[in-house]
Amino acid sequence: MDLDSSGFPARRPRRMRSSPAMRRLVAETRLGVDDLVAPLFVREGITRPQPIDSLPGVSQHSRDSLRAEVTALAELGVPALILFGVPERKDDVGSGAWDPDGIVQLAIADVKAEVGDSMVVMADLCLDEYTDHGHCGVVDGAGRVDNDATLELYGRVANAQAAAGVDVVAPSGMMDGQVAAIRRALDGDAATDVAILAYSAKYASAFYGPFRDAVDVTIADGGDRRGYQQDPANAREAAEELRMDVAEGADMVMVKPALTYLDVITRARDLVNVPLAAYQVSGEYAALHAAAQRGWLDLEAAALEQLLAIRRAGADFILTYFARTMAELFAQA
Secondary structure: OOEOOOOOEOOOHHHHHOOHHHHHHHOOOOOOHHHEEEEEEEEOOOOOOEEOOOOOOOEEEOHHHHHHHHHHHHHHOOOEEEEEEEOOOOEOOOHHHOOOOOHHHHHHHHHHHHHHHHOEEEEEEOOOOOEOOOOOOOEOOOOOEOHHHHHHHHHHHHHHHHHHOOOEEEEOOOOOOHHHHHHHHHHHOOOOOOEEEEEEEEEOOOOOHHHHHHOOOOOHHHOOOOOOOEOOOOOHHHHHHHHHHHHHOOOEEEEEOOHHHHHHHHHHHHHOOOOEEEEEOHHHHHHHHHHHHOOOOOHHHHHHHHHHHHHHHOOOEEEEOOHHHHHHHHHHO
């Protein structure tokens, strides 16, 4: 008999890994369909879905194909989705984002009519998909994003999305004070039941490239968003952003991207008591597909491992382009 340093029989951790049933019994982290949010793209002016080359298996949906996709997700038990719009026309202020007949407002109404309250309908709240310069807000004469002028427009977007029937608005522009401005706008328009999921720690990441293909966004003059998105070097700064957003009225908060910021997710979990989301972003998703296409890894196994890691770090739910794949996998189990 093996003894430990105190003379007692030695513990053998391998006993807790002896069978699939035992591993399920003692698993510290659970991942299921209830933990998934499906990001979906809807494009104005098309009649059939258009595949996105850099996001294998993901498409820009027409309004009809979006309804079909949402119905399939609901039948699989996916509890939530988030909508991103691709308009036909853009301008310098992104006015399509708050147009009552804008593509996301129409899509929100379509989806709510299709699935009602069986799914939580979220909508990205930003201007970058709708501006001709690709920035997340109003640009001043010096080419910089005007924080305070942008906040007023975010309020208009929030009210338009609320009028269309959205359950959750998700401001992603990283403007200072955006949560407070949106909460005031919603409450002032009698939309007090609409929740806010704040992109509180959104980093200026190199992993967003396929997403920009998906929403047809190019930042003017080769610019970037480092002036308002977070520096990848900083984690303490993320804590401040999280605290401020919760203080301003955020009902839920998010860390984005997920995999390269697992430490930030863990810090966030210790810091706030509101639900915590993490976004497995387009580049993280596309990288797994690229490796799998070369036979370097098993796609489903690698995706599952990464999603488990995000949950283990502390996320309550995950925005992921693998939502349908995982839901189908769980349904077969």
